[in-house]
Amino acid sequence: MSSSQLIASAPTIRPRNKIVLGLLACFLGWLGAHWWYLGRRYAWVVTLASVVCLLVALRFPVWYDNPAFFLVFIPMIDGFIEGVVFSLMPDEKFDRLYHPEQGRVTHTGWGPVLVAIIGGLVGSTAGIFAIAMVVVYTWTALGWLDGYVL
Structure with a gap:
């Protein structure tokens, strides 16, 4: 096999998009x-843990x-944090980490910033809701809310 055939038969890695990555996270x-x-290697662990829970x-x-x-x-709040981090990561760093073979810098514009803003708003609301649920559950279990109707 010649080197051109080896290169042609090598699996191509599809470029990853910061907006898609931020929304998924x-x-x-x-x-x-x-x-x-x-x-990522251990993606199945997060999926399995969430489904089992x-x-x-x-x-x-x-x-x-x-x-x-x-x-x-826990993985929900982590996802919101990672979504904001990935979205606001400089294009040069994102390309260096996830597109090393590309050799050029992509310019994403305002899309990832909007994803980060939406993710921050929804994530902070969901995080506050999660904390409130845990507090109400704990206080109810301890009997501190006896006599109160929620």
Whole structure:
């Protein structure tokens, strides 16, 4: 086989898009979708952990008031943080890390900034909701909310 045939038969790595990566991290980060998109080795661990926690939570009558459901908040909040970080990463650094073979810098413009703003707003709202759920669950379990109707 000649060298041109080897190069032609080598698998081509598709370029990764910062906007797609940011959106996947923000909205499906709890499943590890952005890890799958980047081709990270242990993406299956995040997906498996989230699915197992949700399946365990669904076995209870009030699934959203279960500690197993609260564990899904950890990769969810991490996904929002990573979505903002990836979106605001300079194009040069993003290309150096995820497109080393490309040899040029892509110019993304305002798209990733808007994804970071939306991800920050939705992520902070979801994070505050997660903290409130854990506090209410803990206080209810400790009996501190006895007599109160929520």
